[in-house]
Amino acid sequence: MPLVKYIEHDGTEHELHVEVGQSVMQAAVDNMVNGIVAECGGSCVCATCHCYVDEIWYEKTGEVDAMEREMIECTVDPRSTSRLSCQIKMTDELDGLVVRLPESQF
Amino acid sequence: MTQQKCIIVGASHSAVQLMISLRQSGWGGDITVISEEPYMPYQRPPLSKAYLAGDSSDDKLALRAPAVYEKLNVNFKLGLVVTAIDTNNKTVELNNGETIGFTKLALCTGARARPLPIPGADLQGVHYLRTMDDVKAIQQSATTAKTAVIIGGGYIGLETAASLTKLGVAVTVLETESRLLQRVASEITSDFYLRLHQEQGVTIKLNTLASALTGSGSVSGVVCADGQMVSGDLVIIGIGVIANTELASSAGIEVDNGILVNEFAQTSHPDIVAAGDCTNHPNSILKTNLRLESVPNATEQAKAAAASICGIEKPYAELPWFWSDQYDVKLQIAGINQGYTDVVIRGDNSSRSFSLFYLQDNRVLAADCINRPKDFMLAKKLILQGKTVDEQTLADETVELQKLIQAP
Numbered sequence: 473m474p475l476v477k478y479i480e481h482d483g484t485e486h487e488l489h490v491e492v493g494q495s496v497m498q499a500a501v502d503n504m505v506n507g508i509v510a511e512c513g514g515s516c517v518c519a520t521c522h523c524y525v526d527e528i529w530y531e532k533t534g535e536v537d538a539m540e541r542e543m544i545e546c547t548v549d550p551r552s553t554s555r556l557s558c559q560i561k562m563t564d565e566l567d568g569l570v571v572r573l574p575e576s577q578f
Numbered sequence: 579m580t581q582q583k584c585i586i587v588g589a590s591h592s593a594v595q596l597m598i599s600l601r602q603s604g605w606g607g608d609i610t611v612i613s614e615e616p617y618m619p620y621q622r623p624p625l626s627k628a629y630l631a632g633d634s635s636d637d638k639l640a641l642r643a644p645a646v647y648e649k650l651n652v653n654f655k656l657g658l659v660v661t662a663i664d665t666n667n668k669t670v671e672l673n674n675g676e677t678i679g680f681t682k683l684a685l686c687t688g689a690r691a692r693p694l695p696i697p698g699a700d701l702q703g704v705h706y707l708r709t710m711d712d713v714k715a716i717q718q719s720a721t722t723a724k725t726a727v728i729i730g731g732g733y734i735g736l737e738t739a740a741s742l743t744k745l746g747v748a749v750t751v752l753e754t755e756s757r758l759l760q761r762v763a764s765e766i767t768s769d770f771y772l773r774l775h776q777e778q779g780v781t782i783k784l785n786t787l788a789s790a791l792t793g794s795g796s797v798s799g800v801v802c803a804d805g806q807m808v809s810g811d812l813v814i815i816g817i818g819v820i821a822n823t824e825l826a827s828s829a830g831i832e833v834d835n836g837i838l839v840n841e842f843a844q845t846s847h848p849d850i851v852a853a854g855d856c857t858n859h860p861n862s863i864l865k866t867n868l869r870l871e872s873v874p875n876a877t878e879q880a881k882a883a884a885a886s887i888c889g890i891e892k893p894y895a896e897l898p899w900f901w902s903d904q905y906d907v908k909l910q911i912a913g914i915n916q917g918y919t920d921v922v923i924r925g926d927n928s929s930r931s932f933s934l935f936y937l938q939d940n941r942v943l944a945a946d947c948i949n950r951p952k953d954f955m956l957a958k959k960l961i962l963q964g965k966t967v968d969e970q971t972l973a974d975e976t977v978e979l980q981k982l983i984q985a986p
Contacts, residue, residue, distance in 0.1 A: 503646075512623075512873065513641070517910055542952040545952055546951070546955030
């Protein structure tokens with residue numbers, strides 16, 4: 473099963489197996505990783521599952537639709553590789569993905 | 579010393595957050611969850627949306643993976659009903675005859691679908707939409723149904739209309755009021771949704787009261803109070819919910835349009851907390867007491883409840899917000915519009931993307947944002963800011979909403 477590395481703001485690392493088809497958010501939530509809140513459970517309406525995808529992986533995470541882009545713009549500290557992790561669906565291609573978590577989701 | 583035991587009644591959104599927050603706050607005692615439904619915790623919002631439309635799965639619906647509950651060391655008693663709480667002896671009675679003692683009790687009993695007590699409501703093919711079982715039954719009926727009648731033009735009714743339309747069923751919505759979403763939105767938002775559904779082929783009958791369901795064995799139609807007969811081999815009733823407060827009130831816990839709790843989710847009993855759809859609570863931002871039917875309320879309030887159980891006072895005070903997905907339209911609502919005196923439209927309300935702001939004394943109270951996520955996120959800030967805004971600027975799309983938000 474492919475792996476994703478989540479790096480909390482304070483540097484704490486979590487390496488998790490994420491099933492193909494599962495969202496990067498859900499795996500974090502199921503492993504109680506600090507730094508991902510996901511208030512709406514993955515419906516792309518709350519922007520509290522914000523993460524920064526490592527540059528080398530960004531393109532591989534797929535297209536960002538207009539809704540997600542607008543939500544990202546309103547997060548606390550949006551950056552060029554920001555994504556809402558509920559919108560990143562795991563694939564074998566993403567094995568080894570690295571995401572960093574913001575200091576706060578609010 | 580006997581081990582501390584926390585019993586949670588209910589296993590939905592607030593219960594799951596509560597058990598997680600309990601462990602995070604250092605609760606080392608036993609946690610036992612008792613639920614009348616036979617399923618491990620699942621999300622409710624997708625039931626009328628993606629799940630009904632066939633775009634999801636049981637796995638995706640789970641609130642947490644099973645391993646989470648193992649890590650949390652939580653015991654589940656599923657398919658069992660708590661029939662009584664003995665607040666003196668601090669025990670709960672179950673419908674299987676068991677009596678279990680508790681140190682702390684959390685009531686996460688939620689709400690149930692309001693029944694429609696008209697003739698024919700017990701015919702085959704007539705459903706409510708609140709639980710997984712409801713939706714599985716609807717899906718079953720939808721495989722053969724050609725026409726569906728939805729009684730109720732609120733969120734559930736409209737989301738179900740959208741999902742069934744996607745499944746190829748011809749839908750008619752019956753609404754007693756003069757417009758859709760009357761309980762929660764202004765005419766402008768109501769009109770938008772009327773048009774949206776009609777464009778998708780849904781028949782909407784306003785000012786229409788269902789007085790009986792007809793059929794022999796299985797439902798075949800709805801008789802309306804004005805004599806109209808609407809055919810339907812699938813009927814879904816979505817006319818609101820009733821908070822599950824009976825268990826609390828029977829035990830002498832104070833109840834009034836929900837289980838009464840303070841900002842720490844504490845009920846009138848020192849060892850009992852409550853969270854979610856079942857509570858009536860004070861909101862310091864809105865400066866009112868209210869009962870809220872919303873997932874964010876359930877999860878945030880559960881955190882306060884868990885803190886209270888651990889002897890920590892952590893007030894719950896968040897701005898209410900909601901969302902609804904219908905077809906390709908995302909509705910996000912910030913705040914509660916009760917008491918509004920003015921509305922301001924930002925964008926073109928004849929299009930599929932615009933925002934509607936509700937104002938009171940020139941302050942933004944709430945906003946309905948239709949395919950406008952950025953407006954929604956900024957609306958929350960505008961509301962919390964509580965400052966007066968210039969209506970013309972609010973309506974002016976050439977001025978970024980961000981400009982209206984003052985630097986702290």
